[in-house]
Amino acid sequence: MTAPPQAAGAGPTPEAVVAGAPKKAIEGKSLGKIAWTRLKRDKVAMVGGIVVVLLILFAVAGLVLDRFLNVVGPNEFHQDLIDTEFGTLAPKGFFGGMSWEHPLGIEPVNGRDIFARVFAGAWISLLIAFLATVLSVVIGTVLGIVAGFFGGWADTIISRAMDVFLAFPLLVFAMALVGVIPDSAFGLSGEATRIAMLIFIIGFFNWPYIGRIVRGQTLSLREREFVDAARSMGARGPYILFKEILPNLVAPILVYSTLLIPTNILFESALSFLGVGINAPTATWGGMLSEASRIYSQPHFMLWPGLFIFVAVLAFNLFGDGLRDALDPRSR
Incomplete structure (x- = not known):
């Protein structure tokens, strides 16, 4: 049976149109491009990211103008x-x-000028939060991935250590430890000693939070097919850990890091507020709140450092939440 003849004046068939259309190569997208596309659609997260970048630039400018060029004058x-x-x-x-x-x-x-002190204190608050987060992430990632991948006695020891650190009264210990540390220790002196001590306390005692997340993800990833394929090809434990499992942990580690930074900002502010942070007259946001709490008749004295802490914490939380949604493969 033959096909019916085409009517006079009728247009080309769909098959002819498709055959004559120019062929365009389909462009593939990496996971990074897909995540960036999703993140750009989240306007709230983008606003939070822009504020985070502005805060970082604000802190860097404060460091350069105050400590290197001496043009700010926060203690004048x-x-x-x-x-x-x-x-x-x-x-x-x-x-x-x-x-x-x-x-x-x-x-x-x-x-003393409040803007100059907020400006000069931004780099200390953000520096302590960033470096403490890096320390927590490194320790938590290494111990979490080892516990989840090898299991056995290694998992038992690391998991019990996590329980001990999570039950530890961190704020009380930080107040006691910072109070007894001399002004000169470990080759550092004065302000540098306090900054290093706060970074160590905040970072070292917060690693179990990310360690538990990494351990749980590793327990799931070690049973996946690509890990079995690597084993069948003769790959050893270190190669599987750092070449197969760790790249798949980048997304949760990155997201949790953005959410841990504001927590560390608040913790440093709390220590400075309690008088065991950076020594006066060095300006920090928490230290300014501590000084302002003694004078209730002047609300502006407490408003501005508190507002900067609020904006920084909110911006990091919004950006971290949007980043989590963008890196989630189940989101659309």
């Missing part, structure tokens, strides 16, 4: 701007002495 007194006529040490002017020269006002007692 402005006693001429303090009103003492009625026996109160309050700044002159609108809302704590806000002006073009002092956009966030000045401190009510000694007249």
Whole structure:
């Protein structure tokens, strides 16, 4: 049976159109490109990421201008701007002495510029949070992947160590340890000693959180087909750990790191607020809150450092949540 003849004036058949159409190669997308496409669609996460980048630039600029160029002056007194006529040490002017020269006002007692102190203290708060997170991630990843992959006595020892660290009163221990450390130790002195000690305490005692996540993921990955294929080809344990399993853990590690940074920012601020962080007069966000808590009649003194802490924590949380959704293979 033959096909019916095409009617006069009728257009080309669909088969002819497809055959005559130019062939376009299908472009493949890597997992990174797919994740970036998903992340760009999440406007809230992108706003959080932009704020994170701005905070990092803000902290780097504060470090350069304060410590290397000495043009910020966070400890410079402005006693001429303090009103003492009625026996109160309050700044002159609108809302704590806000002006073009002092956009966030000045401190009510000694007249130090609040913007200069927030600007100069940003790099210390963010530096401690970043390096403590790196320390936690490195220790937690190594111990978690070893416990999950090898199991047995290694898993038992590491898991019980996680339980001990998780039950440890970290805040009390940090207050006790920082209080007894001298100003010069381990080849460091003064402010550098305090920064190194805070990084060690916050980072070393927080590794079990990410260690448990990595261990759980490793227990699942070690039973996958690509691990069995690597074993069948003669691959040994270290190769499987670092070439097969670890690349598949990058996404959860990266996401949890972005969520751990704001926790460390808050913890450093809490230690500085309790007086066991960075010594005065060095400016930190938590230290400024501690000084502001003694003067309740000047709300601007507490507002600005608290607002910067709030914005930093919120931005990292929003970006980390969006990054988790973007790296999730089950999301659309």
